[in-house]
Amino acid sequence: MDTEARVQHVLARMREHGGRMTPQRAAVVRVLVESTAHPSAEQVYEELLPQYPMLSLATVYKTVALLKEMGELIELMVDGVQVHFDGRQPYAHPHLVCKRCGSIIDVPIDQPHALAEQVAQTTGYAEVSASLDFWGVCPRCQSRE
Protein backbone atom coordinates (compact mmCIF):
# COMPACT_ATOMS: atom_id res chain seq x y z
CA MET A 1 0.00 0.00 0.00
CA ASP A 2 1.48 3.33 -0.95
CA THR A 3 1.38 6.32 1.32
CA GLU A 4 -1.62 8.09 -0.17
CA ALA A 5 -3.64 4.89 -0.17
CA ARG A 6 -2.76 4.39 3.47
CA VAL A 7 -3.85 7.94 4.34
CA GLN A 8 -7.22 7.22 2.74
CA HIS A 9 -7.43 3.82 4.43
CA VAL A 10 -6.90 5.32 7.88
CA LEU A 11 -9.34 8.17 7.25
CA ALA A 12 -11.96 5.67 6.05
CA ARG A 13 -11.47 3.42 9.06
CA MET A 14 -11.80 6.46 11.30
CA ARG A 15 -15.23 7.23 9.88
CA GLU A 16 -16.32 3.60 10.21
CA HIS A 17 -15.08 3.61 13.74
CA GLY A 18 -17.71 6.20 14.48
CA GLY A 19 -15.56 9.27 14.17
CA ARG A 20 -16.23 12.48 12.30
CA MET A 21 -13.82 13.93 9.86
CA THR A 22 -12.45 17.33 10.72
CA PRO A 23 -9.68 19.30 9.03
CA GLN A 24 -7.56 18.86 12.17
CA ARG A 25 -7.88 15.10 12.19
CA ALA A 26 -7.22 14.75 8.50
CA ALA A 27 -4.09 16.87 8.81
CA VAL A 28 -2.76 14.98 11.82
CA VAL A 29 -3.40 11.62 10.17
CA ARG A 30 -1.63 12.77 7.03
CA VAL A 31 1.50 13.83 8.88
CA LEU A 32 1.59 10.66 10.96
CA VAL A 33 1.23 8.42 7.93
CA GLU A 34 3.45 10.39 5.57
CA SER A 35 6.33 11.22 7.87
CA THR A 36 9.26 8.83 7.99
CA ALA A 37 10.85 10.80 10.80
CA HIS A 38 8.84 9.26 13.65
CA PRO A 39 7.69 12.64 14.98
CA SER A 40 6.63 13.38 18.54
CA ALA A 41 3.28 15.00 19.36
CA GLU A 42 5.00 18.34 19.67
CA GLN A 43 6.67 17.91 16.30
CA VAL A 44 3.39 17.03 14.59
CA TYR A 45 1.83 20.10 16.15
CA GLU A 46 4.60 22.45 15.10
CA GLU A 47 4.73 21.08 11.58
CA LEU A 48 1.03 21.76 11.09
CA LEU A 49 0.65 25.02 12.99
CA PRO A 50 1.59 27.37 10.12
CA GLN A 51 -1.03 25.79 7.85
CA TYR A 52 -3.56 25.01 10.58
CA PRO A 53 -3.60 27.79 13.18
CA MET A 54 -6.84 26.24 14.40
CA LEU A 55 -5.02 23.22 15.80
CA SER A 56 -4.20 22.53 19.41
CA LEU A 57 -1.76 20.12 20.99
CA ALA A 58 -4.66 18.51 22.82
CA THR A 59 -6.23 17.56 19.53
CA VAL A 60 -3.01 16.00 18.35
CA TYR A 61 -2.94 13.86 21.49
CA LYS A 62 -6.61 12.96 21.16
CA THR A 63 -6.17 11.93 17.53
CA VAL A 64 -3.11 9.89 18.39
CA ALA A 65 -5.03 8.12 21.16
CA LEU A 66 -7.80 7.29 18.73
CA LEU A 67 -5.41 5.92 16.12
CA LYS A 68 -3.63 3.87 18.74
CA GLU A 69 -6.94 2.42 19.90
CA MET A 70 -7.75 1.55 16.29
CA GLY A 71 -4.39 -0.15 15.90
CA GLU A 72 -3.29 2.22 13.16
CA LEU A 73 -0.35 3.67 15.04
CA ILE A 74 2.32 2.56 17.46
CA GLU A 75 4.26 4.54 20.00
CA LEU A 76 7.94 4.33 20.69
CA MET A 77 10.07 5.78 23.43
CA VAL A 78 13.30 7.64 23.08
CA ASP A 79 15.36 8.98 25.94
CA GLY A 80 12.87 7.66 28.39
CA VAL A 81 10.17 10.24 28.20
CA GLN A 82 9.73 11.42 24.67
CA VAL A 83 7.11 9.49 22.79
CA HIS A 84 7.31 9.31 19.04
CA PHE A 85 4.81 7.88 16.65
CA ASP A 86 4.89 5.64 13.67
CA GLY A 87 1.74 5.72 11.61
CA ARG A 88 3.29 4.15 8.55
CA GLN A 89 3.79 0.65 9.80
CA PRO A 90 1.47 0.30 12.80
CA TYR A 91 2.96 -2.94 14.09
CA ALA A 92 6.02 -3.56 16.21
CA HIS A 93 9.16 -3.34 14.14
CA PRO A 94 12.76 -2.48 14.93
CA HIS A 95 13.94 1.11 15.07
CA LEU A 96 17.41 2.56 15.06
CA VAL A 97 17.91 5.71 17.12
CA CYS A 98 20.90 8.00 16.81
CA LYS A 99 22.25 8.69 20.28
CA ARG A 100 23.65 12.03 19.18
CA CYS A 101 20.89 13.75 17.23
CA GLY A 102 17.91 11.62 18.22
CA SER A 103 16.83 10.82 14.68
CA ILE A 104 14.98 7.55 14.20
CA ILE A 105 14.94 5.24 11.21
CA ASP A 106 13.38 1.87 10.56
CA VAL A 107 15.69 -1.11 10.50
CA PRO A 108 15.64 -3.49 7.57
CA ILE A 109 15.88 -6.78 9.42
CA ASP A 110 13.48 -9.59 10.10
CA GLN A 111 11.18 -9.18 13.02
CA PRO A 112 11.91 -11.17 16.11
CA HIS A 113 8.92 -13.47 16.09
CA ALA A 114 11.12 -16.48 16.62
CA LEU A 115 12.67 -14.84 19.68
CA ALA A 116 9.26 -14.14 21.18
CA GLU A 117 8.24 -17.74 20.65
CA GLN A 118 11.41 -18.94 22.29
CA VAL A 119 10.85 -16.71 25.33
CA ALA A 120 7.24 -17.85 25.67
CA GLN A 121 8.33 -21.47 25.81
CA THR A 122 11.20 -20.86 28.20
CA THR A 123 9.31 -18.72 30.69
CA GLY A 124 5.70 -19.88 30.57
CA TYR A 125 4.49 -16.38 29.71
CA ALA A 126 1.54 -16.06 27.31
CA GLU A 127 0.91 -13.66 24.44
CA VAL A 128 4.57 -12.78 24.22
CA SER A 129 5.68 -10.11 21.79
CA ALA A 130 9.14 -8.70 21.31
CA SER A 131 10.31 -5.15 20.99
CA LEU A 132 13.70 -4.79 19.39
CA ASP A 133 15.42 -1.46 19.07
CA PHE A 134 18.90 -0.27 18.31
CA TRP A 135 21.04 2.66 19.40
CA GLY A 136 23.99 3.99 17.50
CA VAL A 137 25.62 7.01 15.89
CA CYS A 138 24.28 7.89 12.47
CA PRO A 139 26.64 8.58 9.54
CA ARG A 140 25.91 12.30 9.62
CA CYS A 141 26.83 12.62 13.30
CA GLN A 142 29.92 10.47 12.72
CA SER A 143 31.26 12.81 10.06
CA ARG A 144 30.57 15.82 12.25
CA GLU A 145 32.71 14.41 15.10
Place this chain on the structure above:
Amino acid sequence: MDTEARVQHVLARMREHGGRMTPQRAAVVRVLVESTAHPSAEQVYEELLPQYPMLSLATVYKTVALLKEMGELIELMVDGVQVHFDGRQPYAHPHLVCKRCGSIIDVPIDQPHALAEQVAQTTGYAEVSASLDFWGVCPRCQSRE
Protein backbone atom coordinates in the same frame (compact mmCIF):
# COMPACT_ATOMS: atom_id res chain seq x y z
CA MET B 1 30.49 -11.33 41.25
CA ASP B 2 27.94 -11.97 43.99
CA THR B 3 25.55 -9.32 45.16
CA GLU B 4 27.44 -8.16 48.24
CA ALA B 5 30.66 -7.89 46.28
CA ARG B 6 28.86 -5.82 43.71
CA VAL B 7 27.46 -3.48 46.38
CA GLN B 8 31.00 -2.93 47.64
CA HIS B 9 32.31 -2.49 44.12
CA VAL B 10 29.78 0.22 43.32
CA LEU B 11 30.35 2.03 46.61
CA ALA B 12 34.11 1.94 46.04
CA ARG B 13 33.77 3.29 42.51
CA MET B 14 31.53 6.04 43.82
CA ARG B 15 34.25 7.22 46.19
CA GLU B 16 36.89 7.07 43.45
CA HIS B 17 34.59 8.99 41.18
CA GLY B 18 34.90 11.88 43.64
CA GLY B 19 31.75 11.25 45.61
CA ARG B 20 31.22 11.18 49.33
CA MET B 21 29.62 8.31 51.08
CA THR B 22 26.43 9.13 52.93
CA PRO B 23 23.97 6.75 54.58
CA GLN B 24 21.38 7.71 51.97
CA ARG B 25 23.61 6.87 49.06
CA ALA B 26 24.74 3.59 50.55
CA ALA B 27 21.13 2.57 51.15
CA VAL B 28 19.98 3.51 47.65
CA VAL B 29 22.90 1.69 46.05
CA ARG B 30 22.17 -1.38 48.13
CA VAL B 31 18.54 -1.54 47.06
CA LEU B 32 19.36 -0.95 43.41
CA VAL B 33 21.99 -3.67 43.37
CA GLU B 34 20.18 -6.19 45.54
CA SER B 35 16.66 -5.93 44.11
CA THR B 36 15.70 -8.28 41.32
CA ALA B 37 12.35 -6.50 40.89
CA HIS B 38 13.61 -3.61 38.72
CA PRO B 39 12.17 -0.96 41.03
CA SER B 40 11.17 2.56 40.05
CA ALA B 41 12.51 5.63 41.87
CA GLU B 42 9.31 5.80 43.88
CA GLN B 43 9.59 2.13 44.83
CA VAL B 44 13.18 2.54 45.99
CA TYR B 45 12.13 5.51 48.06
CA GLU B 46 9.20 3.75 49.69
CA GLU B 47 11.19 0.64 50.43
CA LEU B 48 13.80 2.64 52.30
CA LEU B 49 11.61 5.22 54.02
CA PRO B 50 10.77 3.15 57.15
CA GLN B 51 14.46 2.56 57.84
CA TYR B 52 15.70 5.89 56.53
CA PRO B 53 13.24 8.67 57.37
CA MET B 54 16.03 11.07 56.42
CA LEU B 55 15.73 10.20 52.75
CA SER B 56 14.09 12.23 50.04
CA LEU B 57 12.94 11.29 46.58
CA ALA B 58 15.24 13.95 45.17
CA THR B 59 18.22 12.12 46.63
CA VAL B 60 17.09 8.86 45.06
CA TYR B 61 16.97 10.58 41.69
CA LYS B 62 20.33 12.25 42.22
CA THR B 63 21.96 8.97 43.20
CA VAL B 64 20.43 7.20 40.23
CA ALA B 65 21.74 9.92 37.91
CA LEU B 66 25.21 9.50 39.37
CA LEU B 67 25.15 5.72 38.96
CA LYS B 68 23.91 6.05 35.40
CA GLU B 69 26.72 8.46 34.61
CA MET B 70 29.18 5.97 36.07
CA GLY B 71 27.71 3.21 33.96
CA GLU B 72 26.70 1.16 36.98
CA LEU B 73 22.99 1.25 36.27
CA ILE B 74 20.64 1.13 33.32
CA GLU B 75 17.14 2.48 32.97
CA LEU B 76 14.24 0.77 31.35
CA MET B 77 10.81 2.02 30.37
CA VAL B 78 7.48 0.42 31.00
CA ASP B 79 4.21 1.85 29.78
CA GLY B 80 6.02 4.75 28.27
CA VAL B 81 6.59 6.86 31.31
CA GLN B 82 7.58 4.73 34.23
CA VAL B 83 11.31 4.32 34.54
CA HIS B 84 12.68 1.32 36.35
CA PHE B 85 16.25 0.58 37.25
CA ASP B 86 18.54 -2.34 37.04
CA GLY B 87 21.65 -1.99 39.13
CA ARG B 88 22.49 -5.67 39.10
CA GLN B 89 23.51 -6.07 35.50
CA PRO B 90 24.31 -2.56 34.31
CA TYR B 91 24.47 -3.46 30.65
CA ALA B 92 21.70 -3.86 28.12
CA HIS B 93 19.99 -7.20 28.50
CA PRO B 94 16.53 -8.47 27.67
CA HIS B 95 13.62 -7.94 30.04
CA LEU B 96 10.22 -9.53 30.08
CA VAL B 97 7.37 -7.31 31.29
CA CYS B 98 3.96 -8.60 32.32
CA LYS B 99 1.30 -6.52 30.58
CA ARG B 100 -1.18 -7.22 33.36
CA CYS B 101 0.68 -6.62 36.62
CA GLY B 102 3.73 -4.76 35.34
CA SER B 103 6.28 -7.08 36.95
CA ILE B 104 9.64 -7.32 35.23
CA ILE B 105 12.02 -10.25 35.03
CA ASP B 106 15.27 -10.85 33.23
CA VAL B 107 15.14 -13.12 30.21
CA PRO B 108 17.49 -16.06 30.00
CA ILE B 109 18.46 -15.82 26.34
CA ASP B 110 21.60 -14.80 24.56
CA GLN B 111 22.11 -11.12 24.07
CA PRO B 112 21.63 -9.75 20.63
CA HIS B 113 25.20 -8.79 19.92
CA ALA B 114 25.02 -10.47 16.56
CA LEU B 115 21.92 -8.48 15.66
CA ALA B 116 23.62 -5.22 16.61
CA GLU B 117 26.61 -6.12 14.49
CA GLN B 118 24.36 -6.94 11.56
CA VAL B 119 22.55 -3.61 11.86
CA ALA B 120 25.83 -1.69 12.10
CA GLN B 121 27.03 -3.22 8.84
CA THR B 122 23.73 -2.74 7.03
CA THR B 123 23.17 0.87 8.02
CA GLY B 124 26.60 2.40 8.48
CA TYR B 125 25.79 3.44 12.05
CA ALA B 126 28.59 3.26 14.61
CA GLU B 127 28.60 2.04 18.22
CA VAL B 128 25.39 0.13 17.67
CA SER B 129 23.81 -1.61 20.62
CA ALA B 130 20.54 -3.49 20.73
CA SER B 131 17.76 -3.26 23.23
CA LEU B 132 15.52 -6.28 23.22
CA ASP B 133 12.48 -6.48 25.44
CA PHE B 134 9.46 -8.71 25.66
CA TRP B 135 5.84 -8.24 26.68
CA GLY B 136 3.56 -11.03 27.81
CA VAL B 137 1.28 -12.31 30.53
CA CYS B 138 3.03 -13.90 33.48
CA PRO B 139 1.95 -17.32 34.82
CA ARG B 140 0.44 -15.78 37.95
CA CYS B 141 -1.78 -13.38 35.97
CA GLN B 142 -2.72 -16.22 33.59
CA SER B 143 -4.05 -18.35 36.43
CA ARG B 144 -5.94 -15.38 37.84
CA GLU B 145 -7.79 -14.85 34.55
Place this chain on the structure above:
DNA sequence: CTAGTTGCAAAACGTTTGCATCTTA
Protein backbone atom coordinates in the same frame (compact mmCIF):
# COMPACT_ATOMS: atom_id res chain seq x y z
C1' DC C 1 37.08 24.11 57.49
C1' DT C 2 34.85 23.66 53.09
C1' DA C 3 33.31 21.45 49.16
C1' DG C 4 29.89 18.23 48.35
C1' DT C 5 25.30 16.41 49.74
C1' DT C 6 20.95 16.85 51.74
C1' DG C 7 15.67 17.88 52.10
C1' DC C 8 12.33 20.83 50.82
C1' DA C 9 9.41 23.10 47.77
C1' DA C 10 8.85 24.99 43.49
C1' DA C 11 9.51 24.44 38.66
C1' DA C 12 9.68 21.85 34.58
C1' DC C 13 8.19 18.51 31.39
C1' DG C 14 5.07 15.89 28.45
C1' DT C 15 0.46 14.26 28.68
C1' DT C 16 -4.46 14.15 30.06
C1' DT C 17 -8.82 16.11 31.35
C1' DG C 18 -13.08 19.22 32.15
C1' DC C 19 -15.77 22.23 30.05
C1' DA C 20 -18.01 25.68 27.24
C1' DT C 21 -18.08 26.50 22.35
C1' DC C 22 -18.34 25.12 17.84
C1' DT C 23 -19.01 21.78 13.88
C1' DT C 24 -19.99 17.65 11.32
C1' DA C 25 -23.31 14.63 9.48
Place this chain on the structure above:
DNA sequence: TAAGATGCAAACGTTTTGCAACTAG
Protein backbone atom coordinates in the same frame (compact mmCIF):
# COMPACT_ATOMS: atom_id res chain seq x y z
C1' DT D 1 -30.20 19.61 15.64
C1' DA D 2 -27.79 16.60 18.35
C1' DA D 3 -23.80 13.83 19.00
C1' DG D 4 -19.27 14.55 18.79
C1' DA D 5 -14.89 17.34 18.24
C1' DT D 6 -12.52 21.46 19.34
C1' DG D 7 -9.36 24.92 22.03
C1' DC D 8 -8.20 26.53 26.24
C1' DA D 9 -6.38 26.19 30.61
C1' DA D 10 -5.97 23.73 34.59
C1' DA D 11 -4.57 19.21 36.51
C1' DC D 12 -1.66 15.39 36.46
C1' DG D 13 2.45 12.36 37.64
C1' DT D 14 7.17 12.03 37.22
C1' DT D 15 11.60 14.10 37.18
C1' DT D 16 14.68 18.10 37.87
C1' DT D 17 16.29 22.22 40.04
C1' DG D 18 17.47 26.23 43.33
C1' DC D 19 18.71 27.03 47.67
C1' DA D 20 19.74 27.24 52.56
C1' DA D 21 21.16 23.89 56.04
C1' DC D 22 24.04 20.21 57.01
C1' DT D 23 27.97 16.85 57.05
C1' DA D 24 31.79 13.87 55.40
C1' DG D 25 36.51 14.08 54.66
